[in-house]
Amino acid sequence: xxxxxxxxxxxxxxxxxxxxxxxxxxxxxxxxxxxxxxxxxxxxxxxxxxxxxxxxxxxxxxxxxxxxxxxxxxxxxxxxxxxxxxxxxxxxxxxxxxxxxxxxxxxxxxxxxxxxxxxxxxxxxxxxxxxxxxxxxxxxxxxxxxxxxxxxxxxxxxxxxxxxxxxxxxxxxxxxxxxxxxxxxxxxxxxxxxxxxxxxxxxxxxxxxxxxxxxxxxxxxxxxxxxxxxxxxxxxxxxxxxxxxxxxxxxxxxxxxxxxxxxxxxxxxxxxxxxxxxxxxxxxxxxxxxxxxxxxxxxxxxxxxxxxxxxxxxxxxxxxxxxxxxxx
Numbered sequence: 001x002x003x004x005x006x007x008x009x010x011x012x013x014x015x016x017x018x019x020x021x022x023x024x025x026x027x028x029x030x031x032x033x034x035x036x037x038x039x040x041x042x043x044x045x046x047x048x049x050x051x052x053x054x055x056x057x058x059x060x061x062x063x064x065x066x067x068x069x070x071x072x073x074x075x076x077x078x079x080x081x082x083x084x085x086x087x088x089x090x091x092x093x094x095x096x097x098x099x100x101x102x103x104x105x106x107x108x109x110x111x112x113x114x115x116x117x118x119x120x121x122x123x124x125x126x127x128x129x130x131x132x133x134x135x136x137x138x139x140x141x142x143x144x145x146x147x148x149x150x151x152x153x154x155x156x157x158x159x160x161x162x163x164x165x166x167x168x169x170x171x172x173x174x175x176x177x178x179x180x181x182x183x184x185x186x187x188x189x190x191x192x193x194x195x196x197x198x199x200x201x202x203x204x205x206x207x208x209x210x211x212x213x214x215x216x217x218x219x220x221x222x223x224x225x226x227x228x229x230x231x232x233x234x235x236x237x238x239x240x241x242x243x244x245x246x247x248x249x250x251x252x253x254x255x256x257x258x259x260x261x262x263x264x265x266x267x268x269x270x271x272x273x274x275x276x277x278x279x280x281x282x283x284x285x286x287x288x289x290x291x292x293x294x295x296x297x298x299x300x301x302x303x304x305x306x307x308x309x310x311x312x313x314x315x316x317x318x319x320x321x322x323x324x325x326x327x328x
Contacts, residue, residue: 034052
């Protein structure tokens with residue numbers, strides 16, 4: 001490519017990070033060089049300086065500077081989803097209308113592919129076309145987090161939903177089992193987080209100087225003495241691994257979260273301690289056609305077993321949004 005290009009962000013790329021957008025469209029561009037182009041202002045988003053972690057929206061313009069001759073990387077091999085995975089996906093539908101599909105994402109299912117990840121939701125979305133368009137991803141959940149995930153069925157719906165998530169007009173409630181009992185039964189965690197470099201995978205840590213502000217409201221719904229607590233969380237910001245890092249900062253790591261809780265996240269005497277106990281329980285989002293769509297997802301099997309073991313009852317929390325302020 002010899003000159004500057006201005007590329008429009010497609011609806012299918014909405015709400016992904018800018019560095020991932022470049023990874024999709026310019027896979028041979030190394031991360032180090034990408035960071036330098038961003039740092040020097042040669043890459044811009046809608047004419048403004050941008051950073052690798054900025055989320056792109058449908059219709060935005062990315063300024064791509066001359067990149068020279070890049071040796072193209074081999075195209076990834078498409079792996080067709082297995083019939084059992086498709087059947088599981090169809091059973092996971094919580095809501096479906098002309099504009100939106102909401103699924104209950106199972107734990108262990110990645111939303112998008114990556115290095116050594118050929119089993120992911122994005123590869124299965126053709127199964128949810130139902131004689132319409134291929135659904136579009138408009139937000140994300142971590143691979144090991146289960147629960148409510150919204151898909152847009154049209155480009156118009158994708159644009160409106162992406163805007164809602166970007167402008168935080170949505171309300172999200174997560175449930176977790178944490179090891180220990182927070183000193184305060186409810187409160188707000190306001191702790192800046194920064195991404196850590198290194199080969200061990202994506203990870204964040206508290207950093208007052210370089211971190212981005214991260215805020216989580218939480219409250220303890222029930223507890224089994226000081227051993228395990230059922231915590232409801234409302235993220236006010238949406239940083240990578242925010243809830244996991246914030247619970248670990250209270251010295252009450254999420255059960256099964258070895259990345260942030262180390263050995264403390266795997267207490268003895270409890271089944272399924274190697275599985276992350278974090279669930280996107282409920283979501284309220286402005287519907288593209290008007291009104292508000294509220295969806296609740298049941299606990300996944302491993303969390304249900306833990307709830308039963310400690311005598312926690314899902315029905316004890318009839319309204320997941322109760323107890324949290326609507327406006328921030």
